[in-house]
Amino acid sequence: MASIIELLPELNVAFFETLLMVGIALLVAIFIGLPLGIVLYVTDKGLFLENSWIKAIVGVVINLIRSIPFIILLVFLLPFTQWLVGETIGPLAASVSLSVAAIPFYARIVESAAREVDKGVIEAAIAVGASPWMIIKDIIFPEAKPGLISGLTITAISLIGYSAMAGTIGGGGIGDLAIRYGYYRYDDTVMFTTVILLIVLVQFIQYLGDFIAKTVNKK
Amino acid sequence: MIELTNVTKEFKSKKRKIVGVDNVSLTIDSGEVYGIVGYSGAGKSTLLRCMNILERPTSGEILIDGIDLLQLSGRKLREARQSIGMIFQGFYLVSSKTVYENVAFALKAAGVPDKKIRPRVNHLLELVGLTDRTNQYPSQLSGGQKQRVSIARALANNPKVLLCDEATSALDPNTTKSILALLKKINRELGLTIVIITHEMEVVKEICHRCAVMRDGRVIEQGSTYEIFSNPTEPLTKKFIETILDFQLPEQLLETITGKLVRLHFWGELAAEAIVSDVLQNFSVKGNILHGKVEYIRDVPLGIFVMEVNGEPRETEAAIDYLRERVSKVEVINNG
Ligand SMILES: Nc1ncnc2c1ncn2[C@@H]1O[C@H](COP(=O)(O)OP(=O)(O)OP(=O)(O)O)[C@@H](O)[C@H]1O
Ligand SMILES: [Mg+2]
Numbered sequence: 001m002a003s004i005i006e007l008l009p010e011l012n013v014a015f016f017e018t019l020l021m022v023g024i025a026l027l028v029a030i031f032i033g034l035p036l037g038i039v040l041y042v043t044d045k046g047l048f049l050e051n052s053w054i055k056a057i058v059g060v061v062i063n064l065i066r067s068i069p070f071i072i073l074l075v076f077l078l079p080f081t082q083w084l085v086g087e088t089i090g091p092l093a094a095s096v097s098l099s100v101a102a103i104p105f106y107a108r109i110v111e112s113a114a115r116e117v118d119k120g121v122i123e124a125a126i127a128v129g130a131s132p133w134m135i136i137k138d139i140i141f142p143e144a145k146p147g148l149i150s151g152l153t154i155t156a157i158s159l160i161g162y163s164a165m166a167g168t169i170g171g172g173g174i175g176d177l178a179i180r181y182g183y184y185r186y187d188d189t190v191m192f193t194t195v196i197l198l199i200v201l202v203q204f205i206q207y208l209g210d211f212i213a214k215t216v217n218k219k
Numbered sequence: 220m221i222e223l224t225n226v227t228k229e230f231k232s233k234k235r236k237i238v239g240v241d242n243v244s245l246t247i248d249s250g251e252v253y254g255i256v257g258y259s260g261a262g263k264s265t266l267l268r269c270m271n272i273l274e275r276p277t278s279g280e281i282l283i284d285g286i287d288l289l290q291l292s293g294r295k296l297r298e299a300r301q302s303i304g305m306i307f308q309g310f311y312l313v314s315s316k317t318v319y320e321n322v323a324f325a326l327k328a329a330g331v332p333d334k335k336i337r338p339r340v341n342h343l344l345e346l347v348g349l350t351d352r353t354n355q356y357p358s359q360l361s362g363g364q365k366q367r368v369s370i371a372r373a374l375a376n377n378p379k380v381l382l383c384d385e386a387t388s389a390l391d392p393n394t395t396k397s398i399l400a401l402l403k404k405i406n407r408e409l410g411l412t413i414v415i416i417t418h419e420m421e422v423v424k425e426i427c428h429r430c431a432v433m434r435d436g437r438v439i440e441q442g443s444t445y446e447i448f449s450n451p452t453e454p455l456t457k458k459f460i461e462t463i464l465d466f467q468l469p470e471q472l473l474e475t476i477t478g479k480l481v482r483l484h485f486w487g488e489l490a491a492e493a494i495v496s497d498v499l500q501n502f503s504v505k506g507n508i509l510h511g512k513v514e515y516i517r518d519v520p521l522g523i524f525v526m527e528v529n530g531e532p533r534e535t536e537a538a539i540d541y542l543r544e545r546v547s548k549v550e551v552i553n554n555g
Binding site for chain 1: 271273294297298299300301303304305307309311312313314315316324325327328329356357358369372373375376
């Protein structure tokens with residue numbers, strides 16, 4: 001018990017470090033992964049911006065990144081991280097590789113969420129003379145919203161898992177704490193505390209995501 | 220208003236080539252309601268989708284209101300599409316938008332300024348009879364109401380043409396009637412040219428001025444709806460007409476027939492009873508009406524009756540000759 005109270009300030013810092021790096025990666029996923037996912041979808045065969053070249057190039061790059069195990073991506077990206085944020089340890093550094101992993105992850109989810117949109121609805125929009133941008137903004141986006149949000153939930157939860165791996169090379173966060181105390185010092189109490197913290201965090205994100213997805217769903 | 224010349228649409232897959240529409244030429248006049256019927260896979264939807272280039276034909280020419288659609292692309296094509304409304308069997312409303320927003324979307328797509336959108340949407344919803352549903356979502360509406368919303372959306376930008384792909388096929392008979400009545404009203408009041416695809420002759424009978432029958436991507440017969448109903452020539456057309464005008468007699472009854480069986484057509488008049496009683500008075504034959512009815516094709520009566528004529532052969536012949544002079548068409552079905 002005593003060790004937990006001693007640990008409280010560090011736990012607090014670790015918690016916010018996790019939130020920080022996952023948060024940054026999620027933002028990057030939204031700003032880059034989401035548009036890429038939409039690009040993957042609208043350039044598909046039979047769709048209104050059909051373009052097999054763009055589709056193939058984006059698809060290959062995304063698959064390439066996705067096929068690299070995260071722990072290896074982490075190491076592989078160290079020079080890039082150094083160049084971008086000027087350091088390779090700490091939550092900010094960890095958020096670089098987390099972001100790189102999050103982009104293709106979310107892009108694929110966005111693509112499949114967009115695929116769920118009734119093709120007929122898109123066709124009806126084409127028939128009233130809507131421009132591609134209006135179709136994306138006013139049809140695909142709102143129609144796919146529940147899927148986009150639950151996809152973001154899945155991404156966030158996976159990123160929490162990844163962030164623990166980033167912890168192993170000094171990325172900070174709850175994972176880092178768990179490994180430092182639990183693995184290197186065999187401190188079970190800290191180990192359990194961090195695990196419980198992670199469980200609570202994941203549950204909370206899942207609950208929140210489901211709630212929002214349900215509220216925006218008009219089906 | 221709509222002129223299709225040698226329109227062909229082929230679908231190429233890796234293995235084979237499917238011809239969806241095969242060299243179709245059609246002219247549909249301004250203000251006309253035109254029906255296209257055919258079995259599943261005949262190419263009706265493909266042909267209709269060529270009319271607003273949802274499907275780009277492999278070859279041929281498509282003129283809508285004098286504009287050659289195949290010469291257009293991008294912005295120009297989108298503008299042309301704004302004057303061609305389209306409704307579908309599946310309604311295809313945006314489920315995350317309210318009734319109001321669904322209709323407003325079409326106006327936004329056409330670049331209508333914001334302050335003009337509200338009065339226009341309200342006017343359209345009034346036209347289709349949905350003013351009390353403005354803020355509901357599609358999931359809260361019945362099929363008929365959804366189709367009304369999609370009609371309002373299709374009419375938003377004052378199109379000259381309305382394309383309907385099986386617009387009533389998902390609806391029950393009563394709702395179908397009310398949607399057809401709405402389309403009729405739109406045709407009459409707005410002078411809209413309407414193209415309707417259907418497999419229900421009931422729909423054609425109710426509102427189409429002219430119609431075409433399709434099979435294997437080709438138009439095999441076309442004419443005024445009345446001509447098609449009263450005098451179909453292709454076997455497939457006859458089959459379609461029989462879904463409404465079927466005068467098959469039961470086998471058992473046919474076996475007991477001793478006289479001549481004739482089918483009498485009354486086109487555009489309601490004189491059947493008078494003429495039949497005339498015949499029975501003037502000739503010493505017995506007449507027995509076994510089957511028949513009067514249908515109204517766009518409010519013009521079409522009567523068909525099956526009658527058994529019994530008597531001396533010469534008298535019977537004379538009676539039938541007399542009928543030939545008095546009724547639109549006489550078919551001798553069996554010679555007794
Ligand atoms: N996108 C497509 N790719 C390949 N083949 C197609 C495509 N669309 C239609 N076809 C084929 O073209 C033919 C005509 O189809 P179409 O949908 O026009 O028929 P339809 O008369 O509308 O039938 P239904 O009454 O079932 O709607 C069919 O053989 C169909 O399989
Ligand atoms: Mg069809």
